[in-house]
Amino acid sequence: MTSSQTVPVVVAAYAESVRRELDDLAAADVDDLTEGLEADLMEQFEDSGAVPDLSPAAYAAELRSSAGLPERTTSAAASKGPGLRDSFLKAGADFLGRVRANPVSNAVLEFLIRLRPVWWLLRAWAIFQIIVTPLYTGNYVLIPRGLTAWAFLAVLVVLSVRMGSRPTPRRIWMRRAFTTANAISILFIAIMTPAILSHALNSSYNSSSASYNYIPPLSVNGAGVDHVFVYDKDGKLLRDVRFYDQDGSPLDMPLPDGLAAPQQLPAAAQPGEPFGPGLMDPYGQEATGTEPTPSSPASNPSDTESGSAAPSSSASPKAPTPAGKASPAPTVSSK
Amino acid sequence: MDSTQLLKGVLDVAVLAVLNREDGYGYDVVRRLRAAGLEDVGDASVYGTLRRLYANGALTSYVVPSEGGPHRKYYGINEHGKSILDIQSKGWQDFARSMDRLLSNEPLPALNLPATAGHDTLEDKK
Incomplete structure (x- = not known):
């Protein structure tokens, strides 16, 4: 084998199953017996394209007997005390054996084994939530916010993938630490994910409803008005x-949060008072280049003749508008 | 004839003989045994044998880390292992000679058992 290769999933799974078959032995014996097992199985895998014909249980039995270690018996398990853990492990091993024996369920299992990288990502996410959330907001969020959080998650992903794709650690305490981390991740995902998901869905629903149900700040005859463009009697855009x-309060377009606030004018500013920027769209941007061209401002000479030449604070309602409709603007001031 | 049964009896000396030539890791030993003609040797049997010989003090062991792949556990024979190999080699040679003779058509040598009290044998009556 070449040194840059990692252990194929089937080999790692086989080695793991063999170890499980030996777990009634002392930890030192298991380490002794299975140190280098992945390397050997992998090389054999490369030679023959398969893991050994023997079932993991038979393989483990052969290892034991040739190593002079006791066979796995119920009495051996009983000598350690027929605890819940032993019966649980035995039930798990039996179940795995039945799954392996059936070609269909075995294929499903192999498929799930191939999906392990997905689990590695989920595990990193769970550990991220467990570690980071209490440090910061206290609110679980589906996706990290901020560069630091993303960087930390990236580190966790690398660690989790490394932990998953490397051979099972030789030391039993490391294996137990990994098992604990896995168990905590599974518990977290099982318990917290519904809450986090529903929170995330609610907030995205709220934000989307806020943006989709945008209500224009002005309305005329029940129709929303986003922009108002003002033209003088000559059809020149003001x-x-x-x-x-009517109370002298400026009609400010409400701006979305965080955007430039409208210029500060006293609420009861007198018309004609100078002020800063020109037309603003609802997002606080100056609306230039978006104004409509009056259809034919100069083609209405009657207005020019009869209208007051000087724009005043009491602007004539006859002032031409782009669409030719008289829009009774409360007050128009011009510079 | 089922060679796996035969192998069980001679696996220790076979493994020691392989390692006496050169250190090796588990599957490497398996491959060398198979190349030597013991095709039916089971890899788990070899690994278990290596572990037992090591536990009995006949072998040394060291782990060789690899960059991307799993570690390999190498075994080498030590002085105790060599003395075991000597003894077992002689035992095997005697055994094999006897079997060869038995299976050939050569006449078997006359038995020359010492007289034992309480045993009514032909020898006793001579």
């Missing part, structure tokens, strides 16, 4: 104008 309501 910039830097501001609307006030």
